[in-house]
Every structure is written in structure tokens, then in C-alpha cells.
């Protein structure tokens with residue numbers, strides 16, 4: 001690896017899994033550091049999951065608690081489902097980063113700090129009366145104080161860079177330090193630096209030197225007595241990349257439209273945490289991707305619906321506050337029976353809530369949040385990479401059934417990342433789109449016998465001129481009709497059409513025994529923590545299984561019988577109980593909610609603890 | 625827009641009449657507007673299937689049901705948004721938005737100004753009856769102060785919008801006004817709206833004989849109309865009156881009505897220039913009680929269209945970088961597990 005002076009080889013200890021968090025000021029480059037450490041870990045063959053934690057303010061004053069930015073990575077020789085609960089390692093670049101993150105570090109965990117940043121001014125900004133490095137308050141951790149700034153400066157001394165430029169290379173010094181400590185290759189980071197600073201060779205040199213300096217420092221200095229290795233995980237063969245939920249969502253839409261051989265039209269209004277999908281798609285115009293940044297969310301979804309009328313694969317992306325604004329247009333899409341995918345990347349509500357924090361906030365809104373009875377299929381991605389599959393599936397269902405489809409993601413999935421086995425475009429499911437052109441026997445609302453969907457006829461088709469709209473329509477002709485029995489017939493056929501989508505849902509995967517003591521039922525971004533908790537409980541000998549729903553409306557046909565095979569059903573959700581209500585209402589099952597709404601994902605340990613209580617006979621809360 | 629093939633039979637008005645019964649109140653101004661539009665459409669040289677009428681909600685917004693083209697009767701105020709998505713992705717279509725004063729300027733005001741700003745190549749027909757017709761007669765954002773309606777029994781207190789001034793403020797590239805009963809004038813304006821590249825904004829003064837009868841009587845009644853209407857013509861001085869003996873002059877940057885003769889000649893009058901939006905704004909501020917109501921084209925200027933520019937970006941992206949899904953999915957750092 002690094003061409004250092006030969007030193008006495010230090011002992012190497014093996015670990016199954018490591019959870020590391022890099023935390024610093026938003027200007028300290030912690031996201032880059034974390035991402036580069038992730039790439040190194042992927043190349044080292046580990047399974048992994050990541051989670052960034054951005055400050056809510058764009059440019060909070062340097063050194064303050066509000067300005068702390070962090071990036072967490074869980075890498076392992078075993079399957080990884082979550083970015084990890086408690087930290088094995090914390091890298092804190094300043095007192096504020098220490099203060100906001102140290103509570104998550106395990107007792108005995110490794111704490112690496114930039115010693116020089118713990119000066120009076122920074123301590124004050126972070127609200128420390130005493131220097132925690134010297135007052136003994138960190139005694140329960142393995143504290144490594146490194147003169148990061150001084151060492152970086154020394155390594156770059158002869159480059160003639162400003163103090164500020166040197167300061168900005170500290171993150172790569174830390175990446176070097178941690179890369180040595182965990183046997184990560186540093187070549188990918190070097191390559192990244194060369195690409196990134198291609199136009200300024202002196203910054204390439206500076207950052208590469210800082211990286212090497214950090215690596216050699218930990219190798220040679222007396223500081224670390226041991227280093228740690230994490231063996232490669234057993235991962236199915238294939239080509240992988242690390243992907244965030246938002247990128248996966250964008251790619252899923254592009255792939256589906258490409259497969260359908262239709263243009264993709266996105267109408268959207270910027271909102272956290274959904275904007276990255278707009279950003280991503282805006283760079284993909286060569287795929288016939290039209291992105292329209294609308295004046296508001298109503299215009300975003302309206303424009304998408306107009307594009308759907310014109311024959312495009314139409315999508316809109318937003319988060320909770322924007323979902324409210326789109327409700328009326330979703331109802332219109334349902335009445336005119338045009339395909340449209342509405343993506344809600346949920347965040348903590350109500351109102352503006354906590355924009356950068358995750359929550360499973362909007363399931364009931366997705367199900368019921370429209371006037372009139374307006375059934376809409378609802379899908380939810382389970383993991384960052386699953387966003388690709390579910391975005392693709394949402395498009396497929398929308399065009400097959402001529403219906404709006406709501407796709408739920410959340411802030412945790414949107415920004416979290418995991419390795420994604422890159423699919424072969426040739427093996428992706430077909431997304432057949434046919435526009436009707438035959439005037440023979442044509443009515444705008446003549447229905448396909450199986451799917452009950454109406455024909456998609458686009459303007460420009462000779463002889464099929466017709467009008468659609470939100471007024472109730474006569475069955476078959478689509479003409480405006482207020483006839484009493486016709487209305488009921490239309491209400492029922494719309495409901496039946498959506499219910500019929502159940503035929504698209506594959507058999508439910510049950511992780512664990514086919515019957516037993518306890519079934520955990522989840523949906524959306526809680527997949528990883530529930531799955532990990534379930535396997536821990538199983539390993540401890542409990543008959544516990546996990547079902548994770550990706551189709552929320554309609555629910556899978558086999559779900560009812562699965563629910564009936566366990567003595568208890570527990571529904572962990574990052575809300576105050578939404579799926580649990582649906583299950584209780586739908587199946588008259590005594591499902592119990594396990595709810596946490598703190599803007600954060602569940603810790604595996606929290607779910608395990610709750611399950612153990614239940615297994616020991618304590619019932620716990622029901623939705624109130 | 626390309627003309628229909630030579631072999632295709634020539635279309636007439638009846639080809640643009642749908643099989644649906646028209647449901648407006650007898651005597652409503654909407655009938656006259658529908659009829660003029662149906663007369664003009666076959667003359668535009670566009671195959672019928674390429675026309676799309678998009679509307680919001682209101683009496684006026686029922687319009688698409690009665691025109692035998694593609695049509696979309698959407699939701700209140702949102703027609704501009706829907707039309708934007710349609711036109712941006714299908715620029716070869718001839719897209720028409722039909723809306724009311726409430727639909728366009730109250731609930732849909734935001735979409736209207738952004739449509740005009742973006743200058744999509746669509747046509748807006750705003751039926752201004754200064755009232756909410758469909759909901760049975762509440763005052764609208766164009767109703768005059770003091771309007772007595774069911775929701776303002778002792779008179780409205782809020783100041784109205786002037787649709788023309790609003791459109792000019794939003795930098796519309798084509799702004800015109802016509803009147804439901806002025807059949808020839810209305811046909812001409814509709815034709816010009818079609819010919820203009822960019823958003824064509826047309827306010828049509830429309831009589832709601834049930835809830836706001838006679839709102840524009842001064843410009844529609846034989847006895848008064850010549851003295852109360854100023855017909856704008858590009859390059860011509862602003863002259864009006866039964867005997868065409870009065871005009872608009874600018875003094876100290878203020879318009880005033882002057883009597884021609886007695887030393888005042890047409891040379892002293894303002895001359896209309898459609899290519900001058902500043903002048904258009906000045907003319908837009910004319911109207912009762914001190915001035916006649918201007919009708920005609922206020923402004924018609926060239927400006928890039930959103931739909932064309934977006935299409936251009938997509939075409940050049942494709943040319944520079946042909947789509948390759950496999951490469952896209954494999955972008956960035958990848959690794960192989962064997």
C-alpha cells in the first residue's frame with residue numbers, strides 16, 4: 001500500500017463490523033471524507049450502508065453546534081442492513097462536532113479529534129466550559145488527540161498555499177489516518193482528488209500529500225497500537241455501485257421511460273429532501289428527459305398531468321408540504337384516468353416540521369388525502385437501492401392501469417446509500433405503452449377486460465378527438481353524466497381497477513419461520529433496522545419473522561393469511577401509527593404499534609428491546 | 625405549423641362542433657365567442673386532431689366540451705399548468721387555454737403570470753364577465769370597487785385587476801382585447817393570437833346576462849359603443865367617436881381626450897405601436913369613466929418561447945451525448961464482486 005518507511009509491524013485485530021462517523025464543521029469536508037472512506041470500503045469487499053447528517057442551516061456560523069455536518073458508515077464482513085446504531089469510531093474535527101455526536105459513541109469506542117481545534121473560541125461556541133480533552137469527561141472512550149492542523153501544515157509547507165487552503169486539506173489527512181487504521185485502500189481517494197482538482201494541480205498535490213501524510217502518521221506514530229481488519233463480506237457476484245435513494249429514484253424513472261420508449265416529463269418545485277431528484281434528472285436531457293421547475297407544486301403536478309395527456313411518462317416529485325398542494329390534481333388524474341407517478345420523499349411534519357429529518361409521515365395522506373373517494377395505488381421503497389425498483393414499478397403500473405400512482409420514499413432513504421447490484425438494462429421488465437389509434441368502436445372510457453384501464457389516446461391522433469375532465473363521466477362514452485346509478489358504477493369501477501392491481505404483487509417474502517410467536521410488519525425506510533433486529537432475535541432462538549410491505553395499496557393478497565400465523569403482530573413505524581391502523585382496519589388483526597418520531601431511524605437495539613418485552617408477555621400501546 | 629395534406633377535405637365550422645348540448649344560459653356571451661372560435665379554427669390550416677383546448681373551472685371553462693377537438697376540462701385555475709406540460713412535451717400541438725376572470729386571475733393567478741413570463745407558444749382566451757358565473761354571482765378580481773353581489777351585499781371594497789395591465793406587467797409577448805359581440809373583430813384577434821409565436825393573451829369582454837348583465841353595455845350597445853370604444857390599429861393615431869373626431873393625446877406624460885379640429889390634428893395624437901410594450905401599458909390604463917375602452921392588439925413582440933428552448937436543449941444534449949442506459953446505470957465508482 002503506502003510506500004512508507006518500514007516500521008515494526010503493529011498487530012492487526014479482526015472485526016466483523018465497524019460503524020464510523022466523521023463529524024466536523026460544514027466547511028470541513030466531512031461528506032467527501034465519508035464518501036471516499038465508503039468507496040475504499042466497497043473496494044475492500046465489505047457490505048455497507050451509509051447515512052449523511054447535514055445541518056439544517058445552509059451556512060451556519062463556523063464552529064457552532066448548528067453547523068455540524070456528519071457522515072456515518074457501517075461496513076462489515078456480514079450482511080449490512082442499516083448505517084448502524086452506536087459508533088465504534090468517531091472522528092470529531094472540532095468541539096461542536098464532538099458535543100453533538102459523542103453520545104452515540106460506544107463506551108470504549110475510538111475517538112479521534114483534531115486537538116488544535118479545541119481552543120477557547122471553539123470551545124465557547126460549542127458551549128463547553130472546560131476543555132473535554134483535559135477534564136476527564138471522555139475517560140470512557142479511547143481518545144486519540146492528533147495535531148491534524150499542524151501535521152497537515154507541515155506536510156504542505158513548501159507548496160506556498162494560503163493557510164486557508166491548507167486548512168481545507170485536513171479532511172484528507174483524517175481520511176489517511178482512518179484508512180490505515182482499518183486497512184482501506186487510498187488509491188480511489190487519490191484518483192478522486194486528481195479528477196476533482198484537475199484544473200488546479202497545486203490542490204491535487206496538496207490533498208494527495210495530506211492523505212499520504214495521515215496514512216503514514218498512523219502507521220508510524222506511537223499513537224495506535226493496533227489496526228483493524230474487516231474481512232470481505234459474502235456478496236452475490238456482480239457489478240456494484242454505491243447509490244443513494246434519490247439517485248436510484250431518478251435512475252428508475254429514466255430506465256422505465258427509456259424502456260417504454262417515451263419521453264420522461266418531470267414537473268417539480270424544489271423542496272428538501274426531494275430536490276436532488278430534480279437536480280439529477282435535469283442532467284439527463286439526452287434521455288429525452290423534460291424537467292420543468294414549476295412556480296409551485298400545483299403547477300408541477302399539473303404540468304406533469306398535461307404531459308401525460310400528451311403521451312409522456314409523467315412524474316412529479318415532492319415532500320409532505322408539496323403533497324398537500326398536489327392533492328386536487330391527483331384526484332383529477334384519477335378521474336381522467338391518465339398515468340402519473342407522484343413521488344413523496346417524506347420528511348418530519350406537520351407543517352414545515354423538520355425538513356432535513358426523516359419520518360414515515362404521509363402514508364395515510366397517500367391513502368386517503370383527497371376529496372371524494374379517490375383510490376390511488378401506493379408503493380413504498382424499502383432501501384436506497386430499492387428506490388430504483390419501485391420507481392420503475394410505479395411507472396409500469398401507472399401506464400398499465402392508466403392511473404396516478406403514489407411512490408413513497410423518505411429522507412433516510414433519499415440521502416442514505418448502499419451498494420447496488422447494477423441491473424442489466426436488457427433484463428429489466430418491459431413497460432409496454434400503446435396509444436390507441438383505431439377509431440373503430442372507440443370510446444374514451446372503453447375498458448380493457450382484465451386491467452379495466454381505458455385506452456391512452458394522445459392529441460394528434462386523427463379521428464379520435466375527444467374531451468376529458470374532472471366532471472363525472474358516463475361509463476363507456478366518457479360524456480359528462482350526473483345519472484345516479486352511473487356515478488355508483490364509475491365509483492365502483494375505479495375502486496375495482498385499483499384493487500385489481502393486487503395481481504401485480506409478487507408473493508410476500510416472509511423472513512423467518514412461516515408461523516411463530518411474533519411477526520414484525522414494516523414498510524419503507526425501516527426495512528434495515530427491522531430486518532437486522534429480526535435476525536438478532538432469531539439468532540437468540542425466538543420464532544420471529546419479518547414482512548416488509550412495498551405495496552401499500554392494494555395490500556398483497558396473501559398478507560391476511562400470513563398475519564394470522566403469528567401470535568403477535570408488531571408494526572414499527574417512524575410516526576404515531578399509520579400502517580398499524582390500516583392493518584387493524586383491513587384485517588381485524590390485533591396489530592400493535594411501535595412508534596418513534598424523533599426525525600431519526602430506529603436503532604436495531606430499540607426494536608429488539610421492544611420485541612423482547614412483547615415476547616415476555618407485555619402488550620404495550622395500541623394506536624390511540 | 626404544417627398545412628393539412630392537399631387530399632384532405634377542407635374543414636368547416638361544423639367540423640368543430642361537438643355532439644354535446646351547449647349548457648350556457650340563453651343569452652350568455654359565451655355562445656358568441658364559441659361560434660367565432662369555431663369559425664376561425666378551420667381557416668388556420670391545422671389538422672383538427674392537432675388542436676387541444678384546456679380549461680379550468682367556470683361557465684367559460686365548459687368551452688372544450690363543445691369544440692370537436694382534443695380537450696381537457698381540468699380543475700379551477702390550473703389550465704395554464706396543464707397546458708404548459710402538454711405544450712412543452714408536444715410542441716407541434718396548437719394549444720388553447722380557455723379561462724374566466726376568477727379562474728385565471730384569482731385561483732390561477734400565479735400560473736397565469738408564470739405562463740406569460742415563460743412565453744409558451746399557447747393561446748389564452750380569458751372570458752372576463754367581471755363576476756363568478758358558475759358559483760352564481762359572487763364578485764371577482766375584475767369587479768369594480770363597490771360591486772354589490774351575494775358575497776358583498778354592501779359593496780366590495782377591494783381594488784380590481786385590469787387583465788391587460790397585469791399581462792403586460794408579466795411581460796406577455798402578445799396582449800389583446802376583444803368583445804363577445806364584435807364578431808369580426810373577435811375573429812381577427814383570435815386569428816392573430818394563433819399566428820403569434822409565444823403566449824397570446826386575449827381578454828374577451830363577455831356578458832353574463834344572469835349575474836352581471838350589461839357590465840360592458842357602453843362598449844356593446846349601438847348607441848354608446850362608438851364613443852366608448854377605442855379600436856387600436858398598429859401605426860394609426862388613437863382616434864375614436866361616432867364621427868371619429870376625438871383622440872388621445874399625451875401631455876406632461878398624461879393621456880388626455882382631445883377634440884379634433886380647432887388647431888388639434890391627428891398629428892398631435894398618440895400613434896399606436898404594437899411593438900412598444902411601454903406604450904401598451906399606457907393605453908391599458910385607459911378606460912371608463914374618463915376614457916374609452918381600448919380594444920385590439922395592445923402589444924405583439926418577439927421573445928424566445930419556453931417550449932422551443934427546452935426542446936432545443938434536449939436535442940443538443942442528444943446530439944452531444946447519445947442516450948446509453950447501460951452507461952448511465954454504471955456511472956461513477958463501480959466494483960465487481962466475483
Ligand SMILES: Cc1ncc(C[n+]2csc(CCOP(=O)(O)OP(=O)(O)O)c2C)c(N)n1
Pocket residue numbers: 681682683684685700723724725726727728751753755756757758759764
Ligand atoms: C378549488 C375550487 N374552488 C372553488 C370552486 C368553485 N368555483 C367554480 S367556478 C368558480 C368561479 C368561476 O368564475 P370565473 O372563472 O370568472 O368563470 P365564469 O363562471 O364567470 O365563466 C368557483 C369559485 C372550484 N370548482 N374549485
Ligand code: SF4
Pocket residue numbers: 647648649651652653654683684753757758831832833834835
Ligand atoms: S351564469 Fe352567466 S356566464 Fe354563466 S352561463 Fe349563465 S350567463 Fe353565462
Ligand SMILES: [Mg+2]
Pocket residue numbers: 682724725726751752753754755756757764
Ligand atoms: Mg367570470
